[in-house]
Each structure stands twice: as C-alpha cells, then as structure tokens.
Amino acid sequence: MRLLFAHDNRFIRLGDDVWSAGQFGAEGWQRYLDHASRMTVVAREQLMPDQPLDQLARSSRDRVAFHFFRDLSNLRGLLLRRSAALDEMRTLVRAHDAVVARMPSEIGHLAVAAARIERKRCWVEIVGCPSESLRHHGGLRARFYAPLAAARLRAVSRRAEHASYVTADFLQRRYPTGATNVLSVSDVLLPASDIRVLQDRLVRIAAQPADAPLKIGMIGALQNKNKGLQVLLHALARVRDRMPPVRLRVVGQGDLDAWRNVAQSLGLGDLTVFEGNIAQPADVFGWLRSIDLYVQPSLTEGLPRALIEAMCQACPAIGSSAGGIPELLPGPDLVAPGNANALGELLARRVADPSWMARSAQRNWEKAQSFETSVLEPVRQAFWQRFLAGA
Structure with a gap:
C-alpha cells in the first residue's frame, strides 16, 4: 500500500x-x-x-x-x-x-x-x-x-x-x-516499565538533602505560549521566597533568548536553564530521570506525550487542567489553565511535601503502564x- x-x-x-x-x-x-x-x-x-x-x-x-x-x-x-x-x-x-x-x-x-x-x-x-x-x-x-x-x-x-x-x-x-x-x-511509544526506575526515584526522594536545589522540569514547544511556560515562570516568581532551593530546567525549541529575557525580568535568570531540544527518546528518558518534579502548565493540549513519558520515569507531576491532562493526573494536582497564582501555591505545597512526592511518583509510574x-x-x-x- x-x-x-x-x-x-x-x-x-x-x-x-x-x-x-x-x-x-x-x-x-x-x-x-x-x-x-x-x-x-x-x-x-x-x-x-x-x-x-x-x-x-x-x-x-x-x-x-x-x-x-x-x-x-x-x-x-x-x-x-x-x-x-x-x-x-x-x-x-x-x-x-x-x-x-x-x-x-x-x-x-x-x-x-x-x-x-x-x-x-x-x-x-x-x-x-x-x-x-x-x-x-x-x-x-x-x-x-x-x-x-x-x-x-x-x-x-x-x-x-x-x-x-x-x-x-x-x-x-x-x-x-x-x-x-x-x-x-x-x-x-513507551518501553516496558522497569521497577528499578521507581525504586531509584523513591530512594532519591527520601534522601533529598534540605539544602540541595530541587530540579523542576518542563518539556514543550516554545514557538508560542500554548505550553504555558510563561505561566510557570510567573508562578515560580510569586512563590520563590517560600520554597526550598529550586532550579527550573526547560527543554524545547523556540526563541530561547526571548524566554531567557522573560525569566530575567521576573528575577529567575539565576535559576532557569533553557536546554534546547532533545532529539533522541533515550536521552529524553534520561533527562526525565534527572529531574525531581515535572510540570505541565499548558494552556491547550490534546494528551501531552511529554507528561506520559515523565510519568513512566516515576516523576512526581502537577499541571493544568487543559485538554486531556485530567485523564493523566488527579484533580488535586491540577489548576485552571493560565492561573499563575494557583499554580504557584500548588508548586510551593508539593515541593515541600516529600510524602506527596513519593505517592505521586508511584501513582504516575503505575498509571504510565497502561500506555x-x-x-x-x-x-x-x-x-x-x-x-x-x-x-
């Protein structure tokens, strides 16, 4: 054919x-x-x-x-x-x-x-x-x-x-x-689940030093605002002083200099890293294993593959309620699309709660098996x- x-x-x-x-x-x-x-x-x-x-x-x-x-x-x-x-x-x-x-x-x-x-x-x-x-x-x-x-x-x-x-x-x-x-x-396209991924994640959460920066990650196309990066940046700026040390790592293509300027204008230039695109799936999975919390702050979505990939790597995750995201994450871990205040408050609560981090990691890893x-x-x-x- x-x-x-x-x-x-x-x-x-x-x-x-x-x-x-x-x-x-x-x-x-x-x-x-x-x-x-x-x-x-x-x-x-x-x-x-x-x-x-x-x-x-x-x-x-x-x-x-x-x-x-x-x-x-x-x-x-x-x-x-x-x-x-x-x-x-x-x-x-x-x-x-x-x-x-x-x-x-x-x-x-x-x-x-x-x-x-x-x-x-x-x-x-x-x-x-x-x-x-x-x-x-x-x-x-x-x-x-x-x-x-x-x-x-x-x-x-x-x-x-x-x-x-x-x-x-x-x-x-x-x-x-x-x-x-x-x-x-x-x-x-997800490989077969590996229990060691979850086990390693739970060990890391339990052993996280109080003074070590938590790595927050997001993946998305950055040519426009649909993936909600601007919402995440404003949310983080609002609650930064009430959070433990964090570093925001962003993967995706677009005008990265313009996004760096946005981060700088919000006082986040010192903790935001724009890493460009990651082309190979194995490298994406490796990157997801290296972060501590995944955020999907989209304004619009179908069903975000990056979030599913994060879940299969046992990432704790929060996001917006755009599109099909509620099919992946429970209601208490979601906020309305575009609501930076609510996202900031949720972010501050979640990173300060190791027990939630462990529960979210396990739930997400188990949920991802259906994909x-x-x-x-x-x-x-x-x-x-x-x-x-x-x-």
Missing part, C-alpha cells in the same frame, strides 16, 4: 536529509511502514533550523518521501492559494492508495478534501483542539478564526470513516465522529486491520 501522510509540521531539508525538531523522527514512521510499502509525508518546510543539528531528529529514512507545500496556515494562504493547493494535493493523492490526515492542520484539511474527491480511503488523526490552540496563540486574527477552525474540524470528524484520537474522552467530546472504525489511544507499547499495540493493530480492509 502507498500511504500519504498530511500535516502542518515544519521539516528542515539539509542536503539529502530531512530533519525535525519535534516528534517526527525516522523511528516514528515505522508504525505506518509496518502496513505500507512506502509513504509520502506532505508538510511544510522550514528553511533554516532554529537550533544546532545535534538537537534535531533525522526524519528521512528508506521508503519515506517528502513533499513540501507553501504555508496555508494564514489568511492569505487560505484565500489565495487554496484552489491551486487542492489541485496539487489531488495529484499527490491519486498516486497513493490511502491518506492519513493529522489534525488540526490546513494541509490535513486539503488531504481530506482531495481524498474525498478522488475516492481514496482516508483516516483522520485528531491530536489537538484548534479552538483552544488558536485562542491562546496570541493574535487577534487567530482568536477570531478559532470558532471556525473548530467547526471545520467537527465537520471533518463527523464525516470520517476512520478516525483516531489521542485522548480517551476530551477530544471525542469536542469533535465527535460518525466513523465506523475508531481508535482512542495515545500515540506515545506501554505492549498494551496499546494490539488495539492499534485491530484499527489498522479495519482500515486496510476498508471497513
């Missing part, structure tokens, strides 16, 4: 290789290549990387081709280039047997429309809420467009024959589907079989 995968992700072409700063490393294509003879990734191109090459993941590999579209994620693109882009997408879709449209994305919408016209099998992957994402993006045009973006995705999900969600409930309620073939599992590949893969395979059969 020849598969076309469509999404708005930006990839970086350097010579003969294609790279990504996000989640689309070469190993991530394997779940599709297990069922397809080859695939074409249709996405956007970023001309220059924002970070060193060693912080990027190689996306190119055998049996995977890339086709880059001009940016349609703005008003000019939607109004002036959509017709020509649809013709281009139809040509691509004709050369493939099936389409996977990762949503929300404008390129995904094009792929769905082209698949319908060309009568090709189409799977809609719903991984986020465009209404929340655009509402918090910052621009007036984005906030104005947010209700329309949500309505467009609801229309696509209702008409889909094959649909998948990364949440168990949140996105399904926002964007219900009439599909006969539905998958509701995270796209995270291990050995648990989710049979469910994914059943969905794939129905998709391949066209049921």
Whole structure:
C-alpha cells in the first residue's frame, strides 16, 4: 500500500536529509511502514533550523518521501492559494492508495478534501483542539478564526470513516465522529516499565538533602505560549521566597533568548536553564530521570506525550487542567489553565511535601503502564486491520 501522510509540521531539508525538531523522527514512521510499502509525508518546510543539528531528529529514512507545500496556515494562504493547493494535493493523492490526515492542520484539511474527491480511503488523526490552540496563540486574527477552525474540524470528524484520537474522552467530546472504525489511544511509544526506575526515584526522594536545589522540569514547544511556560515562570516568581532551593530546567525549541529575557525580568535568570531540544527518546528518558518534579502548565493540549513519558520515569507531576491532562493526573494536582497564582501555591505545597512526592511518583509510574507499547499495540493493530480492509 502507498500511504500519504498530511500535516502542518515544519521539516528542515539539509542536503539529502530531512530533519525535525519535534516528534517526527525516522523511528516514528515505522508504525505506518509496518502496513505500507512506502509513504509520502506532505508538510511544510522550514528553511533554516532554529537550533544546532545535534538537537534535531533525522526524519528521512528508506521508503519515506517528502513533499513540501507553501504555508496555508494564514489568511492569505487560505484565500489565495487554496484552489491551486487542492489541485496539487489531488495529484499527490491519486498516486497513493490511502491518506492519513493529522489534525488540526490546513494541509490535513486539503488531504481530506482531495481524498474525498478522488475516492481514496482516508483516516483522520485528531491530536489537538484548534479552538483552544488558536485562542491562546496570541493574535487577534487567530482568536477570531478559532470558532471556525473548530467547526471545520467537527465537520471533518463527523464525516470520517476512520478516525483516531489521542485522548480517551476530551477530544471525542469536542469533535465527535460518525466513523465506523475508531481508535482512542495515545500515540506515545513507551518501553516496558522497569521497577528499578521507581525504586531509584523513591530512594532519591527520601534522601533529598534540605539544602540541595530541587530540579523542576518542563518539556514543550516554545514557538508560542500554548505550553504555558510563561505561566510557570510567573508562578515560580510569586512563590520563590517560600520554597526550598529550586532550579527550573526547560527543554524545547523556540526563541530561547526571548524566554531567557522573560525569566530575567521576573528575577529567575539565576535559576532557569533553557536546554534546547532533545532529539533522541533515550536521552529524553534520561533527562526525565534527572529531574525531581515535572510540570505541565499548558494552556491547550490534546494528551501531552511529554507528561506520559515523565510519568513512566516515576516523576512526581502537577499541571493544568487543559485538554486531556485530567485523564493523566488527579484533580488535586491540577489548576485552571493560565492561573499563575494557583499554580504557584500548588508548586510551593508539593515541593515541600516529600510524602506527596513519593505517592505521586508511584501513582504516575503505575498509571504510565497502561500506555506501554505492549498494551496499546494490539488495539492499534485491530484499527489498522479495519482500515486496510476498508471497513
């Protein structure tokens, strides 16, 4: 089977290789290549990387081709280039047997429309809420467009024959589907749990010296404010004087100098470290084992893979109640999105409570086992079989 995968992700072409700063490393294509003879990734191109090459993941590999579209994620693109882009997408879709449209994305919408016209099998992957994402993006045009973006995705999900969600409930309620073939599992890839990870964490919590800085960690894309880093910085600034020594470590790509300036303006420049992107999964897990508390302060979410990965490394964790995060963390460990005062108070209480740290570590490690590949893969395979059969 020849598969076309469509999404708005930006990839970086350097010579003969294609790279990504996000989640689309070469190993991530394997779940599709297990069922397809080859695939074409249709996405956007970023001309220059924002970070060193060693912080990027190689996306190119055998049996995977890339086709880059001009940016349609703005008003000019939607109004002036959509017709020509649809013709281009139809040509691509004709050369493939099936389409996977990762949503929300404008390129995904094009792929769905082209698949319908060309009568090709189409799977809609719903991984986020465009209404929340655009509402918090910052621009007036984005906030104005947010209700329309949500309505467009609801229309696509209702008409889909094959649909998948990364949440168990949140996105399904926002964007219900009439599909006969539905998958509701995270796209995270977790290894088998190791009891030694939990044991080491509990020993560290019990032995934490009172004067040793607690390492607070966060992972997220920093090109905009959706992941809530600004909320975490303001929260930490409010309660810093009431907390034991801490150090904030942030992983993610974006304008790190601008974020350093924000931290400096809040008096946090001496305790905040921006570490750039970490490309390899094994290195991410190692980094998560090195921190003491993970925070997911997002303004908008689907189901954050970074939080699940932190949980599998037995990280105590708190976060906002955005998107599917309440499916992962209990209510007492959550605050309303954007509420820096509440997040600061929760942060101050949790880091001062070793017994909570131990309970959270154990609970999260146990919860993460339900996301291990050995648990989710049979469910994914059943969905794939129905998709391949066209049921």
